[in-house]
Amino acid sequence: MSKYLAKIIATDQEGLQVISACTSGAKVKVSDIKYLASNKVFLLSIERIKVENENEDKKVNSICRFDFVDKVRSKNIDQSNEELTLELIGIDYLKNNNDYEINLIFSNNAHIALTTETIEARLEDQSEIE
Numbered sequence: 001m002s003k004y005l006a007k008i009i010a011t012d013q014e015g016l017q018v019i020s021a022c023t024s025g026a027k028v029k030v031s032d033i034k035y036l037a038s039n040k041v042f043l044l045s046i047e048r049i050k051v052e053n054e055n056e057d058k059k060v061n062s063i064c065r066f067d068f069v070d071k072v073r074s075k076n077i078d079q080s081n082e083e084l085t086l087e088l089i090g091i092d093y094l095k096n097n098n099d100y101e102i103n104l105i106f107s108n109n110a111h112i113a114l115t116t117e118t119i120e121a122r123l124e125d126q127s128e129i130e
Helices: 013-023
Strands: 007-010 027-036 041-049 059-066 069-075 085-096 099-106 111-116 121-129
Touching (some): 013 121, 041 069
Antiparallel strands (some): 099 111
């Protein structure tokens, strides 16, 4: 049995929509959200259901990575509560002059806005959850 671990790279709106669809409903702990400012990299370690395999409900650990991130703002997220689990509802973006604002939308009206100069996102599965 081959384990199919997805790797999706998005550089435009369509790619972001694919990643958004694949991560909808994913769970992420506050402690698993990282912004590496010096590298301009924003990382989310998520637990998601593999929706792209129609007949399976396998859960996988995945990394969702955004590059060229200049600024991160969050709203309605208690960052001091590292055990808090958020549910990702979707990802969208706005074009703002020369920048993009990528919005990670979570349940309970929580969201994270990433200011980037270009869309460069990837979703990479790490391991299946037994």
